[in-house]
Amino acid sequence: MRQKKVLGVAIAMALNLLATPVMAQQHDNTLRWASQTSITAVDPYFNYYREAMLLNSQLVWDTLIYKSSDGEYHPLLATKWKWVDDTTLEFDLRDDVIWHDGEPFTVEDAVYTFNYISNEENGVNVQSNVNWIEEASALGANTLQIKLTKPFPAALEYISTLLAILPEGFYGDSGQAGAGGRLVGTGPYEIAKFVPGDTIRVEAFGGYFTDSYKGMPTFDAIVYRSIPDTSTQIAELLSGGVDWIWRVPPDQADPMSSMPKITVEADETMRISFLSMNLRDMDGGNPLQDIRVRQAIAYAIDRDQLVKEIIGDGSNVINSPCFRTQFGCVEDANTIGYDPEKAKTLLAEAGYADGIELKMTSYRSREWTEALSGFLKAVNIDVSASVLDYSNARDRVVNNQVHMLMGDWGSYGVNDVSALLNNFFTLSEDDMAQDEKVSEALLSAVDTANVDARMESYNYSVRRIAEEVYWYPLWTHPTTYAYSSKLEFQSHPDENPRFFEAKWADQ
């Protein structure tokens, strides 16, 4: 066995040198795109990267229903759906859909999918995406019933975006995608090649159902490549090696925008940045337990200037701890603006006229963190900021080692406040405020399907979070896209590039 592996390595080395290069060829009607993410699992559930869970997944697999960027639901694998009661959903499924291997799609496939992913033992990465599912069952040849563990009003948000339907037995006994020999979907493209960590090539599926809301495939193939370095991605785009990249840093987007044959566009996304304040007891005391200190911090930050000078095009200042299109989001809950003199006055009133030293952690951008710290320094708040990877930054929050977290959250594109605030304000170890009233309101909002009651709970929570300055809302994240000018592409705020909508301009 070992000898075979060694021989395999030797053969692979020889093949590396004999192979011919792959260059972009638009006449092949192939869309090549790149991102930093190294995709190591091809299925949508044992991933947590957008590139895998959404971008590639929605090409290969379909959800029961489809959510367009305006938030409307449309039929996809299901023709009709309804809430039977607060904890029961029913779907009428299409009977004319086939998998990529030609087998018919049945209700048993959907039953298998929901029961597999909701079984905690199977270890789907993001349990909160699926742990509200109690059980799925077939009510008839084409009728699916999903029982929920409790009322979960945002269920359709998840079902329409993240919960792709897989063929029965997809994970086999080993838990590996396609272990049952069927690495197939019902989507407009089928998997042709997967090199873990490197490439995913999907090719147009001729048997896709013609009246799908996604439309018929416009490309013969779509190829994803993982390119970790942004400069390399840009070089690939300029040399024609790839046709589309995203998350281009603003300083590199500006010079690119003047280049011929390249389109650069910045767009707002649902991901919001916030400054989270720690109100828990800390060794040596915690000045942030005084609301005047929290308010002073907020008054010290000029978000407009930061957005204009640092964050860049596509970003907007927000005045609520949520994204405006999310159900339950109350706009303009925050009333604090930039006023450094008021910040100094509040600090003095709180007994910190000579200044104060605080610890902060963040995980997104050193530049943003330093710029924000600079504003605080100007009012004598000396911030010791550590920019870490997410898990280490979170560790510091959980272990009560920092006064502030400069964080962000994309809500997975889910248009409901529960996908955002319930992660941070329900007395979990991520909850820096530990406000029982807010927690109670947020939990009651996900325990009922009554729209008015939910709205009232969220209204209370959002306003209290803003008024008590548990979070100081900062800005929405922009995403800058750069792509070949020959490509017709439309971005959306849910940070979900829909390649099935894109096409070559001359098509």
Place this chain on the structure above:
Amino acid sequence: MVGILVLMAVAVITFALTNAAIDPASAIAGDSASAQDIQTIRELYGFDRPLYMQFASWAQDMVAGDFGQSYRQRRPAIDVVLERLPVTMTLGLTAFLLALVVAIPLGIVAGLRPNSWIDRLALGFAVLGQAIPNFWFALMGMVIFSVNLQILPVSGSESWQNFVLPSIALAYYAVPTMMRLTRAGIIDVMQSDYIRTARAKGLRPAKIVLKHALRNAILPLVSVAAVQLGMMLGGSVVIETIFAMQGIGYLAWESITMSDPPVVQAIVLIVASFYVLLTFAADIINAWLDPRLRAR
């Protein structure tokens, strides 16, 4: 025996460091996981067990050749590493040979004419190689040959063309040390009595250098070259990342950043094995080159 002890020490240190630095449960669950998600993962994968118990089961499996499952890829870590090994070995060996082909002749020429213009030129070349960061050198090469001239691919590891720029970038970083050692060795050896004797016997200069001088002059180079080769076979994180090459350097970087300890541990132990073997090989080569070492 020493090699085995080295590998055991590396295993213990690697396990301790990866577990101290990484919370794999957070990493597996991802940036948007709730506290409950992370706790579920922790229990599911056994991360809530005491560290010594985790080490005991890991060491037991490792002795049997089982490095465990990659948390991210849900398959044996050793398979993940072996898949990436060909790219790194191709890149490392190509760069190493390129460095040798450039460094040794340049060192000989510089050593034969110390302080001449060609010596200054060679030293200037060496200083430049040491001074220029290899990521900058790599990016400049990419801009010139891939973006402007479009004669080489920008990134990837599918074809031999993909290896040209990374090999040059990696080799250029190794050339200065090897060139300087060869030069110093040649200068030293050319002043020896036996070389004077060879000259007095009327041997051709080329034969004196290549047959008599070089053998002794490259003795220090062999040990350094073994270390350089070890570094290259260990994967260059910077070069592989810039050129998006699917080698073990890039894999090590992403496994650390994505918190996949079984893969990190497998890589470190494999690379440590390379070093042990290369050091052993260097000792043998040195003994072959210099019979006096065999007698010790």
